[in-house]
Amino acid sequence: MNGGLYRSTHAAPDGQPPRQDGVTVISVDGPPQESPAEPGGSTAGQSAIMAVGSLVSRVIGFVRNALIGMVLGEAVGDAYTGAQFLPGQIYELLLGGILSSVLIPLLVRRRKADPDGGQEFTQRLLSFAVVMLGVATALVVLAAPLITAIQTSSDTTSPAFRDLVTAFAYLILPIIFFTGLSALIAAVLNVRGHFAAPMWAPILNNVVVIAVCGVFLLVFGTDKELTPENITAGEIALIGLGTLLGMVVQALGLLPALRKVGFRWAWRWNPRALGLGEIGSLAGWMLCYVGANQIAVFALVRALNGSEGEDNPGALAFNNVFLLMMMAHGIIGVSVMTALLPKMSAAAADGRLHEVSEDLTRGIKLVSAALAPIVVVYAVLSGPIAVFLFQGGRITNSDALAMGTVLTVAAFAVLPLSISFLCTNAFYALQGNKTAALINLPVVAIRITGYFVLAAILNESLIAAGMTAANGISYLVSALISLAVLRRRIGRLNLGSVVTALLKVAVAAGVAAGLAYLVVRLLPGSGAPDGRVEAILQLAVGGAVIMVAYLGTALLLRVQEVSQVVGMVRRKIGR
Template identity: 50%
Template sequence: MRQPDPDATVILPIVPEADPDATQLLAVVPAEAPQPARSGAPAAEEKSIGRSSAGMALGSLVSRGTGFLRTLLVTAALGSAVGDAYTNATLFPGMVYELLLGGVLSSVLVPLLVRARDSDDDRGEKYTQRLLTAAVLFLGLATLLAVAAAPLLARIVANGAQLDLTTTWAYMVLPTIFFYGLAALFAAVLNTRGHFAAPMWAPILNNLVLCGAAGLVLVMTTAKPTLADTPTGTVWIIGLGTASGIVLQAVSLIPALRKVGFRWAWRFDFRALRLREIARLGGWMVCYVAVSQVAVFAIAKLASYASDKHEPGILIYNNVYLLMMMAHGIVAVSILTALMPRLSAAAAAGRNHEVVDYLAKGTRLVVVLLAPISVIYMVLNVPIGVTLFKAGNFEQADALSTGIVTAAAAFALIPFAVSQLQTFAFYSLPDTRTPALINIPVVAVRIGVDVLWWLLFSLSSLAAGLMFGNALSFLAAVGLSGLLLRRRLGPLGLRAIGITVAKVAGAALVATAAGYAVTLPFDPETGGKVYNALVLVLGSAVIGLVYLGVAHLLRIAEVTEAIGMVKRKLGR
């Protein structure tokens, strides 16, 4: 389940500065000989691209850090039950954002903006103005309808004691649908004009505003808010803080638009937008995202039943999902970013064997690098829950419940990353239809497992069951995608992947045993934050070192290459 991610921005692919060690891990086929710099791309421009890459990397790191801090502060300010109502209210703007950013915008509108920039006499100025005019009208209408339907939308995901508070917050945050869309479109316009800094740093302003609002609530309130008695000030500060942060994120991009020479003008000749082409190209992406949002509704509704009985609900589930996405973002997204240009170039040239090689290498890297993180999630789930999340009105019992869901996330992390890699392989071919069709049975599996868990097991374990449903659905996605990719590309190198997975499993089992052994004398469930932080550091160090040692002994190529890379860097 994806939540609105204000840290996400639409970024056109750029090539970072070369690192001979970093590229070595992905160099499964000989690289083409370097070409001399063209007159239109002098060395100064290449350095500028390198600086942009470095700036975006730093901005992404700060954005993720402040985003996680925002989550921690909101969790501490609201506690579990009230936090569930707030999380449910913020689902809907995120869904619209996903449809724009995850569907049409990145796959369709950005390429059309680039085409207009390169082919039109005015470098796409009028086309962009038409697009923004249409977007403002569409987003305005969608926002008005959503606000009018706030009580109905709240009832879809919430019930019982949550309903009134969810509805109140929904009225406050639903208007942000308009500004979420504008922020995404402004970022796309800036990216197509070579400006990357503002879209990367703007979400940080959003994060800081909500951090300030949550911090103010923590300072002002003395008692833990409840669904029956949440202070009016808390409701307004958090609600308006959420809304104003997103407004600021969008408005802060306007000076950058002026800097790159873009000027706003209303243009209503929409035929020139090639709307049929947009619908044709973006239809399958919208289908993919829309089907995923069905699972969001189902998960939120099921979690609300647990919240009604004072059991772990959507807030705890969502926090752990964010924690899993952070690991995925740091490790797997880096691999995807490095692989995507190679996959696309090989697919465009019809070199399917190279596509297979890169896909196999990326799969092995993802498994090797994420395995120790999965072990840490499983073994040290309680220290993670208490160290990261116990604060303010989010109490020890809530943190322990978070730990249980974190243990379930250990089984979802690697399947999710591999399924994403396979999806990107389809996109490189290019093919958006197949991933959209695959997503239908995958979401059906997810919802089916979630409903069965809700029917068969106690509500106290439902949040963990929802995460386990994710794991099984991601495994289904890996199986279906692998089958269809094999039909499309031929053998996928499963023997080499299987050998690596077997070795990684052996190293992970030994690291798991070592982690349990070293933490056995401790009692994290009764310890506080400092105690659990020390257990977390000790256990993580042991798990990491044992995993690396055993992986090296088993001659896992990716580990030995990485160790060699570190030795060479230290040698320099």
């Protein structure tokens, strides 16, 4: 699915040795057992596997998003994006947060404890979850008009806009069921050490939607300026049903991988045997956590819809930039945490809290070192990135440059987001769902306050940038509070070494940013390209300067994580 805010991680590898049935499973202490151990530990190696698939998928996803913008334009694109937020919000309330915080650790424990490796328990869990997802999805689709009424304000949006959001919602909301199904299958695969299919399956989704956009252009063209008032039922149906079809194909594309890991999907209806009391006690606090986040999302979308109008970047622009931010976070932060979570969960279960602390510290350092050059690229090259990715069709150069302004702000939210994410998952490993939920309440309050305050004081053309800034501030607050609480719960976090590493990374990033800024200002367009040719030139030259300057400075400062990655690349090239 594309465009959802605050998506949960719903996959994590198991820490089991090779099973007797011949299925090879990745161990948290090393790569697959048939392969020699890679120097540098398993976290970087496992993260790299997932990062490659995530990168390819997300790059294709940007092609999809760019085409949607070109096909629909700003006004209709905002309505489509507003409707697309809804399945993600409802999915998170139903399953997303519970899956990563409750079910993944539970599946890991049952895989260790049960004689059949958790096969029967997983079958019962899937049977129960599929039924509940189906019922919930049907109810949500019926309530589509009510949900969209909450998300849009009659004072700031036109009746035609609200009707269009509702029409898209009817077609897109069934995605909830297939998103949940895809997430459950991905969890089963990752718990059994299979990472490839879950990371590559979204490509199927994106290819389907790209094909639908191509059909739309062939059938309807781009001559007419689309507005909520003149878009036809056929145009709505093609884009809406095409979006739903993409998610259906993604879910079905994961089924063959289940047999590959030795899991057979048999229907077992026995909810009592699932221990729903244990799941419910843990999930209750997770629902509090996720519910607070979704209130924030409704507030966000209402604020963005309030900026509806010509030349004002709204939901479509915000979502495009948010996906860029989540690409960096997903490739680095999610991949690192997906590799660390089972190991941290096992250490927490055995009372080895010092290992949880060491893994969290290692994750923060690795994520910071890896994300720093991406932050610089987003901050310095935001204009050419937006023009290259999004200009075309019904998206003008000024529209794209406005998205670039939002991306500049988003650059400073990427690292706080990933560190906050690492800390939250550390609480999940400790089964501290209540603590995570309680921390999240003031964080969400700060986020929503930021939305309303910035929406009130900023010009409409800066609303999307202001909402992004509010998100970034809330991520930073979340990370600081979480680290303080974790230090009291699991002991010393070796924050001194973390601060030292962050300072070195900041110096390397600052050098790279300064040099790239000066070089790009000397190129045609001076950072605000008037087309893709100038954008490509600025991206090529500026990107090269950033990478060379960052890597060179980081190696001179002996940033350990950068040295490890460079060493790993050299070894692979040597082979």
